[in-house]
Amino acid sequence: MNQPLSKTGTMLKVLLKRDWLKLIFWLLGLLAFAASGVGKMEVAASPATASTMYTMFVKNPAMIGLFGTTPIKSPAAYSLGPIFGQTMTLITAITFAIISIIYVINRTRKEEDDGIAELFRSYSIGKLANTTAVVLELMALHLIIAFALALSIQAQNVTGLNDWHSNLLFACSTSAQGLLWGMFTLFFAQVFPDATGAKGATFGLLGLFYILRMGTDVSAVHAGWFNPLAWSYLGFPYAKSFENWLGVVLALLLAGVLLLLAYLLEMKRDIGAGYLPEGRGRAQAKKSLLSLPGLVLSLQKKMIFAWLVAFFVLGLVYGSMFGQMDEFINSNPTVKQIFVGDATAHKAIVGNFMVTLFSILSILVAAFAVILLSRMTTEERKNRQEQLYALPVSRAKVYWTYVILALVASLFAQFLTAVGIYIEQKSMENPLTFAEIIQPALVWVVGIVFVLALLSLLIAFLPRAVGLIWGYVGFLLFMTYLGRLLDLPQWLEKLNIYDYLPKMPVEQMAWTPVLTILLLSAGLMTVAYMGYRKRDLIGG
Template identity: 30%
Template sequence: MKRQQTLAGTGTLLLFMLRRDRITVPVWMLSIILLVLATLASFESLYPTEEARQDMAATMLNPAAIALTGPGFYLEDYTIGAMISHQMIGMTGIATGLMSIILVIRHTRKEEETGRVELVRASVTGRHAHTTAALLLVLGVNVVLALLLALGMGGMGIDSVTWEGSFLFAASLASVGIVFASIAIVLAQLTEHARGATGLGVGILVAAYGLRAAGDIGNGSLSWLSPIGWAQQTSAYVDNMWSPLLLSAGLSVLLVAIAYPLSSRRDVGAGMVRPRRGRSEASKALTSPIGLAFRLQRTNLLVWSFAMLLIGMSYGSFIGEAENMMDAMDDALNNMLPETGNALFADSIAGMFMTVTAIIASIPALQTVLRLRTEEKEGRIDMLLSGAVSRTRLLGSYFILAFIYCVALMFMAGLGMGIAGSQSMNDSGYLPDLIIAGLNFVPALWVGIGLAAALIGWFPRAAASSWLITIYSFIAVYLGGILQLPEWMMRLSPFHFVPRLPADAFEWPPLLGLTAVALLLAIAGWSGFRQRDLNG
């Protein structure tokens, strides 16, 4: 009876959550399914012969490619099935993990933060109803996604894309989503704010991908510390090993078992980790809009800056492996790269690593400027603007903070990659080179901020669409060369125009052009924000 009381209303809440996500969930699912199926179809047309596929496998025998894709055992017999598993489990695993984190936090911690859970709990609703309904929702979404994806892949009729491999591939992706849903439900108990829980969840997701990359390149044991690594260790379409999924299932059960007791030991709206008590008097910095904007995001800014340093160091430590990998490549690959010496090859890898790092840095950069929209929706901007603060000053504060933050993020990434890269290459000159290479991407990040500003100014309800520039850029960098995307599609990403230092020569015109575009978008956003009603 007691269990029934704690779960009372779960079914009703689940139906309500489905009603709220009737657009969001299908968009997530269709995006992931169409991306995988389109990539699979393109692989079949681009690499129709075994010789073409093995030549492609030869090009993947380098640290940069392995870090971006997956472990090297897929390359031994590079069939279409092995190719799709090798190159897509990691990327789509990030997508399913991110989807699960967002959905869980949206229906748990976010609901508590806004006070809606307290209102619902005043009725006949159990303590664990929201948690259970959110878990059932995300579990169902991942299971349905896996079934549709498996049926789609198996039904394409490609010889090496077997039904067993298709179901294992899809189950691997679902396992990543379920693990990160379980992580998110624990974070929802620990933190008091949705943005903190989401930030920590995304940080753990990035760390899991980094552990997988480090393990696949160097110490293989690190891959077994990552849920994404477990998904790739299933070796779908190659050995079809289901046993790694037991690790995902076990971790998910353990995390859920931890979350429920934590939920019982805290008050509604509160977190297990209490926020640090503030000063009795506000500092002078809080009297200015930019000081307040920084204070609201200080923890997120510091955590992400440190994370970019670690990401840069993890990638930089493998730059020196380029020389060894170059020596180990067969004659076929050497013939494909006739003008590439060891140093130039390492520079190219460093440029690719820095591009991926810059795309990751766009996540916290966009969070910074989109926080203004969050403050507006929750009604806190009205109080600021009712005083002596103008809209121009308020919006400008968030713009300036985001622009400066981009510089700090890429400096930390370049510093980390430069420290580790100079040691792995035994060349101290790599430190300043990679710091400059990181700062080189700042204008591309500014374009994303400018787009978010323009949407906040003119189409505030569509402000979240600014994330598409990050998602598309990742796909273009990740799959652009493999899928042989046309030039016009590559140019849709601002990161495409940035010279990849230190392999390429430094050029001012593209950076100035990106900066001009960012400023024009920011000015457009400022113009719209001044004219429109709040909460528009």
């Protein structure tokens, strides 16, 4: 059509009708993640603990690398507001960004790959109508989230977090990142030939910016202004005289530029095509494709390789933090007073950092494993599993192939992360041995196995609702990230599978809970197999 925006309103109504329940779920979930711990954090951030909190979060380069930086220069000023701003802004922005990336790719490029967009184009609908409708829905979502988040924090009336300007800055800084990364996704959706490539490129860029900001936060904070992800917290919400809206403005401006570029690119390309050429492939298939494991691995090998490289690089990056902790301990007499001596300080700080580090990394590995195993139902919805079962292939072989691939890949990812940490921290004054790193790393794999067991149950009994597993992964992230800072109910903590694992090296190895969780996971996977074997296949 000559009018590229024709019927945008109609497409927006269709999207809202399809997504209203999902949008409400996202809104409530994001609010719960970002605002639910405000009142509880007041207990942890008391004046009595201000000096210790300041030393551990503001002066410790390892914690700055994890949580972000703050301009506060004295323990007396490091109250609840600055603590909340430093620990919550970056992780909330990343959460909003991930939601936007997944949503935009599913409603744009993935629908092209599935042939849905072609059906829409067969009617008198403008070429940019669907894209514009997605953008409008995304803008509305983040605008509502911004005001709802600010209001929810304000309504709790917690001292230090009851300034409307600060609450609005925090909410707008994080929501602007959600919109920005939605536009990054839209841009890459035009460039790459399929949804998988576009999503991988966007997540790869997000990961790269995260790693770059770790370096600038520790050594050159002002250089962070060249990093779009750092704009989320360089406005320093709750830091009073340091607060500014420049990060929000820059994020919105860059989002507008990316949207304009995406429009220009989409107008000039054919539906289902991209600007990067697709690989031509081999003239003859490999013999490995004649087996089911070989076929499944071949379909996911590029994604697996990219994730494994990312985990190894993350290991290298976090490994460099150990050397900075040596300097931090040696140059900070307050730390030595808290832990009584250099050796005790080193052991305590490094040990607690490893617990925090591996708990967060294990959730990322769990997300990787969930993506791998979820591919099983993705293939079902696209009616591809029917083609497999037309051949002499058993349900057992299909089910266990996907499960074993997810288990092995997650184990290998955790191993590579530990290798990266070991290689980079060898230059420390007191380097850790490989055994001291790999043992606590592998303990967290037990929790990943349990997450996969829960997902296998969903695949077997609720195959159309496998997305519910992301709610539990988000819950694990919330509990791991803020659980130790908040005085949460005991029953809520018990829902966290990581709560049962020994926190090595701070705690001693405890085989009873580890073996119990492994046996329980194996039992759940077996029950799931029995359910999968008896159910009908789902289709699109």
